Amino acid sequence: MTDVRGQDEIKDALELAAAGGHNVLMCGPPGSGKTMLARRLPSILPTMEFQEALEITKIYSVLGLLRDGQAMIAERPFRSPHHTISDAGLVGGGPMTRPGELSMAHHGVLFLDELPEFRKNVLEVLRQPLEEGQVHLARANQNVTYPCRVMLVAAMNPCPCGYFNVPGRACTCAQFRILDYHARVSGPLLDRIDITLQTLPVEYRRIAARRGSELPSSHYRERVEAARERQRHRFRFEPGVYCNAQMAPATVRSHCEMSPRAEHMLELAMHRHGLSARAHDRILKLARTRADLESHEQIEDVDMQLAIDCRMLDRRGWFSATASNMERNNQTYVSKLLDEPPPSQAADGFSSSGRTRR
Amino acid sequence: MLARVRSGALIGIDAVIVDVEVDMALGLPYFNVVGLPEGAVKESKVRVVSALKNTGFDLPQKRITVNLAPADIRKEGAAFELPIALGVLVASRFLDEEPLANFLFAGELSLDGAVKAIRGVLPFAIAARDGGFRGVMVPKFNAAEADGAQVQCGGSRSGRQNRCDSGFPPSGSGGPLERRVSLGVPPEGVVSTGCARRDFAGHDRRSRPG
Numbered sequence: 001m002t003d004v005r006g007q008d009e010i011k012d013a014l015e016l017a018a019a020g021g022h023n024v025l026m027c028g029p030p031g032s033g034k035t036m037l038a039r040r041l042p043s044i045l046p047t048m049e050f051q052e053a054l055e056i057t058k059i060y061s062v063l064g065l066l067r068d069g070q071a072m073i074a075e076r077p078f079r080s081p082h083h084t085i086s087d088a089g090l091v092g093g094g095p096m097t098r099p100g101e102l103s104m105a106h107h108g109v110l111f112l113d114e115l116p117e118f119r120k121n122v123l124e125v126l127r128q129p130l131e132e133g134q135v136h137l138a139r140a141n142q143n144v145t146y147p148c149r150v151m152l153v154a155a156m157n158p159c160p161c162g163y164f165n166v167p168g169r170a171c172t173c174a175q176f177r178i179l180d181y182h183a184r185v186s187g188p189l190l191d192r193i194d195i196t197l198q199t200l201p202v203e204y205r206r207i208a209a210r211r212g213s214e215l216p217s218s219h220y221r222e223r224v225e226a227a228r229e230r231q232r233h234r235f236r237f238e239p240g241v242y243c244n245a246q247m248a249p250a251t252v253r254s255h256c257e258m259s260p261r262a263e264h265m266l267e268l269a270m271h272r273h274g275l276s277a278r279a280h281d282r283i284l285k286l287a288r289t290r291a292d293l294e295s296h297e298q299i300e301d302v303d304m305q306l307a308i309d310c311r312m313l314d315r316r317g318w319f320s321a322t323a324s325n326m327e328r329n330n331q332t333y334v335s336k337l338l339d340e341p342p343p344s345q346a347a348d349g350f351s352s353s354g355r356t357r358r
Numbered sequence: 359m360l361a362r363v364r365s366g367a368l369i370g371i372d373a374v375i376v377d378v379e380v381d382m383a384l385g386l387p388y389f390n391v392v393g394l395p396e397g398a399v400k401e402s403k404v405r406v407v408s409a410l411k412n413t414g415f416d417l418p419q420k421r422i423t424v425n426l427a428p429a430d431i432r433k434e435g436a437a438f439e440l441p442i443a444l445g446v447l448v449a450s451r452f453l454d455e456e457p458l459a460n461f462l463f464a465g466e467l468s469l470d471g472a473v474k475a476i477r478g479v480l481p482f483a484i485a486a487r488d489g490g491f492r493g494v495m496v497p498k499f500n501a502a503e504a505d506g507a508q509v510q511c512g513g514s515r516s517g518r519q520n521r522c523d524s525g526f527p528p529s530g531s532g533g534p535l536e537r538r539v540s541l542g543v544p545p546e547g548v549v550s551t552g553c554a555r556r557d558f559a560g561h562d563r564r565s566r567p568g
Binding site for chain 2: 054057058059061062063064066068069070071096097099141142144145146147
């Protein structure tokens with residue numbers, strides 16, 4: 001983690017994702033560290049329990065990928081398939097019915113770099129496995145089920161040229177091309193992403209600093225392990241659930257206690273954005289992870305605020321004017337919800353000032 | 359004579375127990391494998407015959423039929439060659455069936471009789487453990503995988519070597535718990551699942567001269 005200069009907010013968000021196993025989408029201009037950060041994510045992931053290691057070792061055994069004398073996979077898998085992958089390569093199947101990249105990343109990270117470059121049908125086959133944690137393959141002569149509880153990490157540019165809505169650079173794309181680009185990541189897929197991040201270019205001072213002031217991976221990893229320990233304790237009677245993101249709806253109800261202000265905040269956000277029931281549950285789980293990281297017994301309003309921001313804020317940031325981006329550091333969108341009258345509906349669409357800077 | 363050796367077939371990431379039945383009858387020389395063999399399994403008979411010949415066993419000229427039961431499961435991969443070869447030896451009365459009964463066998467054979475690595479040994483070993491078998495005999499390359507299921511296993515490297523022991527003691531695989539710790543999987547995780555200290559078939563795992 002010390003290799004990545006700046007981007008402290010992104011690192012905190014990745015720590016949150018690692019602690020609870022939540023899905024992440026990073027959107028930003030080229031060179032802002034998306035791929036670097038994703039590749040360093042394994043250094044802050046928590047250690048596996050024996051049952052998790054057993055399951056992933058079974059999958060690797062079936063694929064014949066264990067080395068001579070290797071008994072167990074010890075590290076969480078990190079799979080990063082190229083975007084030319086086929087749908088059978090991703091979920092499994094094919095003529096010999098093998099597990100795919102999703103299953104190879106079971107209990108680990110599946111990193112999809114350049115998300116809009118993946119074929120549309122390949123992204124769509126992700127939807128059900130991401131939700132269920134299993135992929136059912138029905139063939140003419142047999143039915144096979146492979147497990148695939150993965151943490152999805154995706155990276156993309158905001159537009160084909162890469163500089164839409166980036167302070168200091170002009171985007172050279174036509175409006176329809178930007179809309180087209182965004183449309184490749186469909187609504188249902190976005191609904192399953194818990195944390196959306198905008199990566200901004202790093203200041204020169206941070207890049208050029210000789211003695212880094214960057215926190216090492218061990219700093220993040222300790223906090224992640226502590227949060228996971230709380231989750232292990234929480235799920236000790238629930239087999240098959242190893243982190244907050246894997247909670248079933250009934251479990252969510254019983255384990256995610258909220259403070260009244262947090263509950264009110266969630267209700268407001270649901271009404272304002274028309275969030276689905278799935279989004280509601282996912283926000284709750286994310287808030288629960290944040291509460292674990294901060295050692296809160298119940299979900300406080302700050303946890304809920306962050307969870308809602310993670311899901312909503314940067315998505316709106318793609319389309320709306322610069323002003324809201326600049327204010328981002330001072331005031332979060334959700335606190336604006338509570339204090340100010342709602343923005344007009346016209347601002348929701350594609351505002352012209354967002355397209356080109358000058 | 360009819361011989362039966364037990365093995366396993368992979369379905370998804372789990373294995374089911376498969377019986378390899380070998381029947382020898384008088385008649386023109388004939389070797390056939392039935393029971394929905396796919397792909398590499400169909401070629402297995404060629405490898406088995408060569409491997410047996412090259413390890414010095416002269417097979418009687420008889421009609422050999424191999425059945426992989428249950429017959430309606432697809433069997434893939436070359437892992438059945440070792441059990442088929444052992445079944446042929448039992449049916450030709452070179453080996454006794456009795457010592458083989460409590461074990462599962464799997465392995466691919468090369469033409470000179472060496473046992474080569476296969477896929478899916480961990481689910482195979484788990485199926486053996488759950489099916490109440492005393493142990494598994496797998497290629498040496500894969501022997502470590504069976505440790506993960508806390509199964510007593512014998513790693514066989516060459517066909518000749520293990521066939522000559524008609525007493526058939528599989529060598530014990532030592533200390534799965536130690537091996538797992540050295541790989542970095544935390545021991546707390548092992549104990550908490552409750553199967554760390556569980557003995558397999560009532561024997562203490564660590565002291566296994568066989």
